[in-house]
Amino acid sequence: xxxxxxxxxxxxxxxDREETAVGPLDLNIAAGEKVLLLGPSGAxxxxxxxxxxxxxxxxxxEAGGELLVGDAxxxxxxxxxxxxxxxxxxxxxxxxxxxxxxxxxxxxxxxxEDIESRITTSLAALGLDLPPEHPTAxxxxxxxxxxxxxxxxxxxxxxxxxxxxxxxxxPDSAAAVRDTVLDTQAATSATMIIVEHRVGLWLDHVDHVIxxxxxxxxxxxxxxxxxxxPELSQVLVECGIWVPEAAGPRVTSPGVPSGAEALPxxxxxxxxxxxxxxxxxxGAKVPATTGLDLRIQAGEAVGIVGANGAxxxxxxxxxAGLIPEFDGEVHASGTLRGxxxxxxxxxxxxxxxxxxxxxxxxxxxxxFLRSTVSAELALGPHLAGWSRAEVDDxxxxxxxxxxxxxxxxxxxxxxxxxxxxxxxxxxxxxxRPRVLIVDEPTFGxxxxxxxxxxxxxxxxxxxxxxxxxxxxxxxxxxxxGARRVEVGERIE
Amino acid sequence: MSEHTLxxxxxxxxxxxxxxxxxxVQDPGQLIPVVRxxxxxxxxxxxxxxxxxxxxVGALLSIDLVSAGIVLAFTLVSLPVTGLDLLAALKRLWFLxxxxxxxxxxxxxxxxxxxAVVIDVGPxxxxxxxxxxxxxxxxxxxxxxxxxIVLASTIDPRDLSDALIQHLRLPEVVVVSVLAASRLLGLxxxxxxTLSMARRARGVAGGSLVRRTSSLFGGIFVLLVQSIRRGxxxxxxxxxxxxxxPGRTWRRRSTFAGRDLVAIVASLGVCVAAIVSAHxxxxxxPIIGG
Numbered sequence: 114x115x116x117x118x119x120x121x122x123x124x125x126x127x128x129d130r131e132e133t134a135v136g137p138l139d140l141n142i143a144a145g146e147k148v149l150l151l152g153p154s155g156a157x158x159x160x161x162x163x164x165x166x167x168x169x170x171x172x173x174x175e176a177g178g179e180l181l182v183g184d185a186x187x188x189x190x191x192x193x194x195x196x197x198x199x200x201x202x203x204x205x206x207x208x209x210x211x212x213x214x215x216x217x218x219x220x221x222x223x224x225x226e227d228i229e230s231r232i233t234t235s236l237a238a239l240g241l242d243l244p245p246e247h248p249t250a251x252x253x254x255x256x257x258x259x260x261x262x263x264x265x266x267x268x269x270x271x272x273x274x275x276x277x278x279x280x281x282x283x284p285d286s287a288a289a290v291r292d293t294v295l296d297t298q299a300a301t302s303a304t305m306i307i308v309e310h311r312v313g314l315w316l317d318h319v320d321h322v323i324x325x326x327x328x329x330x331x332x333x334x335x336x337x338x339x340x341x342x343p344e345l346s347q348v349l350v351e352c353g354i355w356v357p358e359a360a361g362p363r364v365t366s367p368g369v370p371s372g373a374e375a376l377p378x379x380x381x382x383x384x385x386x387x388x389x390x391x392x393x394x395x396g397a398k399v400p401a402t403t404g405l406d407l408r409i410q411a412g413e414a415v416g417i418v419g420a421n422g423a424x425x426x427x428x429x430x431x432x433a434g435l436i437p438e439f440d441g442e443v444h445a446s447g448t449l450r451g452x453x454x455x456x457x458x459x460x461x462x463x464x465x466x467x468x469x470x471x472x473x474x475x476x477x478x479x480x481f482l483r484s485t486v487s488a489e490l491a492l493g494p495h496l497a498g499w500s501r502a503e504v505d506d507x508x509x510x511x512x513x514x515x516x517x518x519x520x521x522x523x524x525x526x527x528x529x530x531x532x533x534x535x536x537x538x539x540x541x542x543x544x545r546p547r548v549l550i551v552d553e554p555t556f557g558x559x560x561x562x563x564x565x566x567x568x569x570x571x572x573x574x575x576x577x578x579x580x581x582x583x584x585x586x587x588x589x590x591x592x593x594g595a596r597r598v599e600v601g602e603r604i605e
Numbered sequence: 606m607s608e609h610t611l612x613x614x615x616x617x618x619x620x621x622x623x624x625x626x627x628x629x630v631q632d633p634g635q636l637i638p639v640v641r642x643x644x645x646x647x648x649x650x651x652x653x654x655x656x657x658x659x660x661x662v663g664a665l666l667s668i669d670l671v672s673a674g675i676v677l678a679f680t681l682v683s684l685p686v687t688g689l690d691l692l693a694a695l696k697r698l699w700f701l702x703x704x705x706x707x708x709x710x711x712x713x714x715x716x717x718x719x720x721a722v723v724i725d726v727g728p729x730x731x732x733x734x735x736x737x738x739x740x741x742x743x744x745x746x747x748x749x750x751x752x753x754i755v756l757a758s759t760i761d762p763r764d765l766s767d768a769l770i771q772h773l774r775l776p777e778v779v780v781v782s783v784l785a786a787s788r789l790l791g792l793x794x795x796x797x798x799t800l801s802m803a804r805r806a807r808g809v810a811g812g813s814l815v816r817r818t819s820s821l822f823g824g825i826f827v828l829l830v831q832s833i834r835r836g837x838x839x840x841x842x843x844x845x846x847x848x849x850x851p852g853r854t855w856r857r858r859s860t861f862a863g864r865d866l867v868a869i870v871a872s873l874g875v876c877v878a879a880i881v882s883a884h885x886x887x888x889x890x891p892i893i894g895g
Binding site: 166168170190191194196198202204208212215216218220222224225229232249265268274395430435463464468470471472476481482492493497526540 | 762791796804809810812830839842849850856
């Protein structure tokens with residue numbers, strides 16, 4: 114039986130912050146309703162989801178007002194709730210796929226026979242064609258996200274709470290994963306709350322849209338009303354919400370050159386080539402992918418696409434000279450090589466590599482080295498030998514365009530998911546490296562910050578940098594005029 | 606080189622005896638990968654721990670070549686039964702014989718000098734008596750370490766936690782939390798690799814010693830932050846799937862079978878044989894009481 118969710122001037126303030134992360138806000142979600150929760154990056158969407166799921170650690174902050182799931186404050190130990198978090202990597206619980214799916218069912222006290230059969234069903238429903246004893250450590254980011262969803266699918270909870278459930282899933286299967294989520298919801302008629310930046314993917318399938326601003330709920334109602342109201346459209350644009358009927362929502366954002374035609378032609382200089390390149394994680398005996406032939410020219414954008422687990426991130430790390438080639442060679446030439454003794458970037462010293470090839474990792478936290486956002490942005494240009502004035506200008510520009518001014522003095526590790534993502538991209542982009550390699554650069558962005566990122570990518574492309582982007586976001590790849598390279602299937 | 610290792614990984618599975626189940630994808634977290642599922646691999650984790658302890662007793666009680674030699678010989682002969690990738694084991698555990706050799710070297714020099722002089726070069730004086738003691742230390746160190754490491758490598762942590770909860774009645778919330786956290790511990794290695802890559806990508810790896818040191822501390826800080834963040838997220842994810850709810854059930858029953866009895870009896874036999882032979886041959890040299 115589904116449960117309603119009601120908030121009465123509910124708010125949450127993190128222990129170390131002055132302002133509330135969420136609210137105060139009022140919510141009234143009926144039992145069995147499907148709700149899409151929208152709002153700008155940093156508006157507290159994830160925190161609200163955690164509060165509803167009842168997993169906010171009491172000692173980490175202070176709650177105000179009242180929040181009820183059914184007629185009691187949220188308590189996950191009642192076993193009514195299934196939660197999938199934003200970060201797929203940190204929510205893998207066990208080292209085997211089957212055990213991980215079984216975890217929730219075991220907690221619910223299901224008999225062992227039921228658990229076994231449901232593991233198979235749920236893995237299949239989420240398109241995870243893996244044996245139950247497959248090690249979870251060998252899964253890609255997208256596969257881990259499916260695994261977490263499979264765990265919830267198996268529990269068939271009464272309240273389903275999902276934080277960007279399709280963010281790491283390749284676009285070709287995003288719709289299928291969404292349908293599975295909807296099927297799970299339909300089978301249990303659970304109340305469902307989703308945070309998702311891919312508005313178009315969900316809009317026709319939800320009953321209710323709630324737009325969260327920094328000062329509580331900005332708008333709510335049935336999707337058609339929220340998105341059909343001309344008075345609201347300006348509010349939505351200001352909140353950076355993709356407005357669906359504008360198709361490419363990016364068009365609604367001012368100041369962005371519209372897509373590929375705005376890009377200059379490349380001067381034809383080849384900076385990075387590979388021949389029959391095979392890539393593998395360090396220590397792996399079997400390559401993630403093989404036979405890649407690439408020619409990357411200055412000023413050119415290349416999108417690396419492919420299904421989850423195809424080896425896209427590993428390819429990116431290999432191209433960036435961070436892990437050795439498994440097979441074949443990555444070869445730098447022209448201005449990129451610029452007098453280096455070795456043609457392989459992997460052989461370059463760190464200080465030589467960094468100003469030439471920038472790499473943005475899938476998890477932004479790994480890259481942060483300084484204690485404030487602006488110092489983080491200044492580091493790259495500073496190491497590249499820019500003058501102080503040039504560095505300051507560049508930092509100010511990036512802070513402004515990417516909407517990071519308000520957090521300029523904050524610690525990078527304390528930012529929201531979307532803000533961290535932008536910062537990690539901006540920090541690598543700051544010294545305008547000859548080649549910039551990025552892994553899922555638009556993760557967790559709203560329409561405004563997305564447009565800011567596109568603008569910055571186009572800026573460095575115009576200045577002759579090459580961009581290699583691993584991305585499921587085809588709109589982004591279109592906007593920067595990227596040609597696609599499909600990374601093949603796994604070697605069995 | 607890469608081609609060679611690739612071929613090896615393919616042939617490793619097919620070289621096993623017919624009917625043995627192959628493990629196609631290895632868990633990167635394993636110390637020594639299990640490549641074949643043998644009767645010993647399928648034993649209950651508690652049995653494996655018992656076997657390791659029993660063998661240890663055989664080698665531990667006395668410092669002598671005979672008892673330790675019998676335990677070590679049995680261990681080495683039974684290695685194929687463990688289903689481990691022995692080549693990988695050799696690569697990862699090379700330090701064991703080296704360490705044992707160092708201990709033996711120290712003993713040979715420092716032990717009581719009885720018997721005939723074998724080597725006398727300046728400060729280095731070795732006699733047959735001190736060399737005997739050194740050999741016993743060497744063999745005993747290996748006889749103590751190898752069974753434990755080898756058996757621990759064949760234990761799936763999940764099976765162990767099942768056994769601890771279902772047979773030894775340890776509190777489930779604690780065991781499951783430790784189990785989940787231990788997975789994160791394994792991730793630290795990968796995490797550190799990624800962090801090193803990230804520092805290299807940002808241009809702060811290498812360079813002067815001062816720079817390396819400051820970059821190292823930066824890395825450690827990030828690792829700490831990441832660990833705490835991951836821990837918090839994992840706790841949320843577990844709670845978010847009803848962890849802590851009373852009445853938890855178990856996907857698998859942890860059971861004992863005939864093979865568990867065989868393993869225990871065999872190891873007991875070896876242990877007794879080691880102690881009895883040492884007494885019969887007069888080499889028994891107990892660590893306590895003497």
